[in-house]
Amino acid sequence: xxxxxxxxxxxxxxxxxxxxxxxxxEGSLSTLCAGCGHDSIGAAIMQACFEMSIExxxxxKMSGIGCSSKxxxxxxxxxHGFNSVHGRxxxxxxxxxxxxxxxxxxGVSGDGDTASIGMGQFVHAVRRNLNMVYxxxxxxxYGLTKGQDSATADVGSKSKAxxxxxxxxxxxxxxxxxxxGTFVGQSFSGDRSQLLPLIKAAIAHKGFAFLxxxxxxxxxxxxxxxxxxxxxxxxxxxATATVDFVPMMKTISADYAEGADAxxxxxxxxxxxxxxxxKDWDPNxxxxxxxxxxxxxxxxxVLTGLLYANETSNELHDxxxxxxxxxxxxxxxxxxPGNEKLAEINNALR
Amino acid sequence: xxxxxxxxxxxxxxxxxxxxxxxxxxxxxxxxMGIPVSPKNIxxxxxxxxxxxxxxxxxxxxxLGRREGIDVMVSVNPQSMTEDxxxxxxxxxxxxxxxxxxxxxxxxxxxxxxxxxxxxxCNEEYTDPRLRQLFKNVMYVGALSALLKxxxxxxxxxxxxxxxxxxxxxxxxxxxxxxxxxxxHQNFSYPLDVHLERRDLVGNQILTDGNSACGLGAVYAGxxxxxxxxxxxxxxxxxGFEMYAEKLRVDEDGKNNYAIVQAEDxxxxxxxxxxxxxxxxxxxxxxxxxGVSLMNEFLGLAYFAExxxxxxxxxxxxxxxxxxxxxxxxxxxxAAYASHGDTKHPMIFPCTPLECFELTAAxxxxxxxxxxxxxxxxxxxxxxxxxxxxxFTWDDAxxxxxxxxxSAEQLNEIGRYGRxxxxxxxxxxxxxxxxVHPTKGAFVARGTSRDEYAVYTEESPAYKRNMDRLTKxxxxxxxxxxxxxxxxxxNNSNVGVIFFGTTSQSAVExxxxxxxxxxxxDKLRLLAFPFGKAVxxxxxxxETIIVVEQNRDAQMRSLMITELNEDPKKFLSVLxxxxxxxxxDFIYRSITNQLNPTLATS
Numbered sequence: 026x027x028x029x030x031x032x033x034x035x036x037x038x039x040x041x042x043x044x045x046x047x048x049x050x051e052g053s054l055s056t057l058c059a060g061c062g063h064d065s066i067g068a069a070i071m072q073a074c075f076e077m078s079i080e081x082x083x084x085x086k087m088s089g090i091g092c093s094s095k096x097x098x099x100x101x102x103x104x105h106g107f108n109s110v111h112g113r114x115x116x117x118x119x120x121x122x123x124x125x126x127x128x129x130x131x132g133v134s135g136d137g138d139t140a141s142i143g144m145g146q147f148v149h150a151v152r153r154n155l156n157m158v159y160x161x162x163x164x165x166x167y168g169l170t171k172g173q174d175s176a177t178a179d180v181g182s183k184s185k186a187x188x189x190x191x192x193x194x195x196x197x198x199x200x201x202x203x204x205x206g207t208f209v210g211q212s213f214s215g216d217r218s219q220l221l222p223l224i225k226a227a228i229a230h231k232g233f234a235f236l237x238x239x240x241x242x243x244x245x246x247x248x249x250x251x252x253x254x255x256x257x258x259x260x261x262x263x264a265t266a267t268v269d270f271v272p273m274m275k276t277i278s279a280d281y282a283e284g285a286d287a288x289x290x291x292x293x294x295x296x297x298x299x300x301x302x303x304k305d306w307d308p309n310x311x312x313x314x315x316x317x318x319x320x321x322x323x324x325x326x327v328l329t330g331l332l333y334a335n336e337t338s339n340e341l342h343d344x345x346x347x348x349x350x351x352x353x354x355x356x357x358x359x360x361x362p363g364n365e366k367l368a369e370i371n372n373a374l375r
Numbered sequence: 376x377x378x379x380x381x382x383x384x385x386x387x388x389x390x391x392x393x394x395x396x397x398x399x400x401x402x403x404x405x406x407x408m409g410i411p412v413s414p415k416n417i418x419x420x421x422x423x424x425x426x427x428x429x430x431x432x433x434x435x436x437x438x439l440g441r442r443e444g445i446d447v448m449v450s451v452n453p454q455s456m457t458e459d460x461x462x463x464x465x466x467x468x469x470x471x472x473x474x475x476x477x478x479x480x481x482x483x484x485x486x487x488x489x490x491x492x493x494x495x496x497c498n499e500e501y502t503d504p505r506l507r508q509l510f511k512n513v514m515y516v517g518a519l520s521a522l523l524k525x526x527x528x529x530x531x532x533x534x535x536x537x538x539x540x541x542x543x544x545x546x547x548x549x550x551x552x553x554x555x556x557x558x559x560h561q562n563f564s565y566p567l568d569v570h571l572e573r574r575d576l577v578g579n580q581i582l583t584d585g586n587s588a589c590g591l592g593a594v595y596a597g598x599x600x601x602x603x604x605x606x607x608x609x610x611x612x613x614x615g616f617e618m619y620a621e622k623l624r625v626d627e628d629g630k631n632n633y634a635i636v637q638a639e640d641x642x643x644x645x646x647x648x649x650x651x652x653x654x655x656x657x658x659x660x661x662x663x664x665x666g667v668s669l670m671n672e673f674l675g676l677a678y679f680a681e682x683x684x685x686x687x688x689x690x691x692x693x694x695x696x697x698x699x700x701x702x703x704x705x706x707x708x709x710a711a712y713a714s715h716g717d718t719k720h721p722m723i724f725p726c727t728p729l730e731c732f733e734l735t736a737a738x739x740x741x742x743x744x745x746x747x748x749x750x751x752x753x754x755x756x757x758x759x760x761x762x763x764x765x766x767f768t769w770d771d772a773x774x775x776x777x778x779x780x781x782s783a784e785q786l787n788e789i790g791r792y793g794r795x796x797x798x799x800x801x802x803x804x805x806x807x808x809x810x811v812h813p814t815k816g817a818f819v820a821r822g823t824s825r826d827e828y829a830v831y832t833e834e835s836p837a838y839k840r841n842m843d844r845l846t847k848x849x850x851x852x853x854x855x856x857x858x859x860x861x862x863x864x865x866n867n868s869n870v871g872v873i874f875f876g877t878t879s880q881s882a883v884e885x886x887x888x889x890x891x892x893x894x895x896x897d898k899l900r901l902l903a904f905p906f907g908k909a910v911x912x913x914x915x916x917x918e919t920i921i922v923v924e925q926n927r928d929a930q931m932r933s934l935m936i937t938e939l940n941e942d943p944k945k946f947l948s949v950l951x952x953x954x955x956x957x958x959x960d961f962i963y964r965s966i967t968n969q970l971n972p973t974l975a976t977s
Binding site: 053080082085086097098102103104105106107108109110113115117121123125128146342345346347348349353354355357359360361362363364366367370371374375 | 602635644648770
């Protein structure tokens with residue numbers, strides 16, 4: 026890691042549509058290990074928010090505990106964040122989202138935080154179709170406690186200390202598909218060109234947008250024999266398609282779709298254009314996504330890209346039939362029924 | 376000597392046979408006759424088949440705590456008959472279904488048996504087995520109405536209200552009532568010496584349960600997020616909130632101005648509450664002891680990250696699963712110090728449905744002002760039983776106090792914002808709500824150590840400054856919590872008794888019993904933890920303090936000794952922990968026994 030960040034910025038830094046430069050999407054200096062995949066993901070989140078012209082203060086950064094969960098301090102410094110407790114980010118995010126449906130919720134978690142201690146809350150956030158982006162920075166190990174295997178470590182994967190994992194891994198993307206998740210993507214922290222459009226699409230998605238991002242742990246799980254090392258993942262990636270995210274404004278000119286085999290129109294009108302690499306794959310078909318994921322796994326491959334998206338689902342507030350006004354901004358005049366109503370209630374209890 | 380308006384009737388039923396509405400009809404009719412009444416369900420953790428009792432105390436003098444001894448037992452459950460006969464006071468009555476004769480062994484010489492062939496009569500009248508069962512229940516209410524002199528018009532009106540709009544159901548209910556009345560008229564001399572006489576002692580009071588009152592309080596306090604996990608005896612708090620919110624919080628477009636989520640467990644429930652409050656909404660949860668145990672981790676986070684939350688703990692009999700459908704006040708130390716590390720949480724102790732309403736509402740203000748979790752400590756007895764209570768009122772001039780929340784304008788006016796700066800010297804910083812300002816006020820809320828500007832730090836002085844500020848905040852909280860109720864304008868005794876929540880009714884009655892013996896004691900009812908100055912003074916002014924509570928380990932007494940640095944020798948205890956609501960007789964006996972040596976010398 027570097028201890029000093031250069032303060033110099035080009036005076037003519039490009040501004041986005043809401044008048045911010047990319048600098049305004051930065052956070053404080055990362056304290057993760059140099060080369061950590063997590064920082065690349067954080068950088069992609071910053072870039073996505075900048076390019077999508079989301080005002081930083083309209084984003085809430087949610088996390089649990091672990092290396093990944095520390096990252097919200099390192100991006101979007103002008104956004105509120107909540108570094109909660111281990112494995113419990115989904116419930117805190119649920120409450121936050123219930124309180125204010127107008128913010129963009131970006132949750133970051135790790136494989137321990139999600140697939141082990143947080144599994145219970147995670148699956149319920151999926152089934153509630155909580156309107157948030159949920160990124161798992163997946164490195165197959167517990168970094169902050171020095172490299173123990175996590176529940177996503179592959180069978181046969183070798184830790185730095187030389188032990189070989191014998192337990193079946195939990196395939197988070199497959200799990201979310203089975204649970205009825207409405208947006209499932211998988212990527213690699215070293216592949217910004219794919220990760221960036223996926224994050225943008227996840228932000229544009231209405232409902233629970235899940236991204237499982239393989240993010241090698243340079244200190245504890247980047248060794249020969251690990252299936253979550255940079256070298257291994259680079260050699261075993263099988264992309265479903267090249268992905269391009271076209272924001273809503275640009276879709277109107279409709280010049281995006283050149284060469285695209287498939288496109289997914291997001292709830293807000295923006296479009297993900299895909300150039301398919303695998304023939305048997307359809308981003309709107311849950312079953313084919315599950316099949317493709319299984320086939321890739323059988324072949325020892327990490328299938329990446331947008332696996333599945335459903336843009337017509339009801340998210341949590343739709344299901345609860347909540348007012349469009351954020352609940353946290355309703356005034357006492359709306360919330361408090363007043364003494365007169367109590368007279369009726371009292372009468373019914375006499 | 377006839378017992379007018381002063382007796383206990385107990386119904387022995389089989390769980391799941393529809394007895395609840397018949398029993399309610401009985402209690403409500405006494406209430407409508409202007410006579411103070413206190414019904415209590417004593418029910419099993421079971422849906423169908425096990426014995427369940429409904430106990431109704433009638434008290435002209437207005438004593439609403441549970442009383443020992445049964446004057447009239449209505450037995451419709453053969454399973455518990457032996458025990459039920461044993462529990463009747465000498466001179467009392469045992470009303471039973473005489474369709475089958477009683478075994479000789481069950482005959483006691485000192486009570487009167489009134490056999491009514493409920494089953495036989497209902498089998499003659501009705502063909503549907505379910506109706507036979509339901510109307511058997513109504514029939515015994517009819518029989519009781521003749522024996523105890525309940526006014527028929529009153530019963531009829533309640534039935535009409537219960538089944539408003541279902542005319543078809545009303546007539547057969549009235550008929551079943553009449554069956555019971557007719558049988559009594561034809562076979563017994565009536566009324567019994569134990570009976571009712573109309574009075575005007577109820578005034579404008581209401582009859583309702585504490586849980587729905589807590590739910591209503593949350594509606595009035597402006598709570599918009601309710602996250603909960605089903606657990607007896609707290610479930611009806613969330614249901615009450617939903618019932619009242621559906622009536623009072625749906626806008627013109629049919630959209631809800633509230634959100635209720637049944638969480639996957641109690642951990643998630645409190646997590647959602649914390650997330651909602653962090654984001655500026657008022658959120659709450661309701662649970663019982665096992666849920667509070669699970670919520671410990673999150674409560675520590677809310678304490679340390681200083682996020683308001685309201686938790687209603689409807690206590691039940693622990694430890695572990697304990698007796699899930701019985702009452703206790705045994706979560707006090709758990710709630711007071713929930714979570715690892717140095718933590719302390721305010722607790723509020725309502726004792727009537729009105730206080731459930733008012734103090735729940737007040738707890739939202741307290742949580743927001745103090746930026747910390749607040750626990751409203753009720754129990755199964757208060758939460759699930761109907762209680763007579765002063766009616767609900769709300770001062771329309773009352774404005775929610777959401778504490779220190781920085782607006783965008785306020786942020787513009789200051790220099791660097793620091794979430795945990797003690798700018799007002801009361802230990803309470805200024806919050807910002809996510810999204811408030813484009814460039815100022817943002818920070819990462821966390822359970823890890825941080826400095827005054829919410830920046831992560833592991834520097835010891837910064838950590839210690841923060842912990843000391845939290846101690847200072849605790850001192851502020853002492854001035855914010857509801858003050859105790861002191862029953863005398865000046866002290867009359869060197870003995871003071873302290874009670875709270877559902878011990879109160881019985882404790883006051885016990886004190887009256889002691890007074891009748893010539894033993895005068897001073898009384899104080901706690902409404903909150905931490906203890907404010909009035910509690911400290913009361914303790915200082917008495918040589919002996921007796922703490923009445925419903926747990927084994929004298930938890931409230933421990934809190935007093937610990938928090939106030941008091942001499943344990945000064946504190947006596949009255950402890951009831953059998954799962955049934957404490958009685959005045961029990962408190963009276965316990966205090967008399969403990970004070971006797973003193974009395975002998977005075």
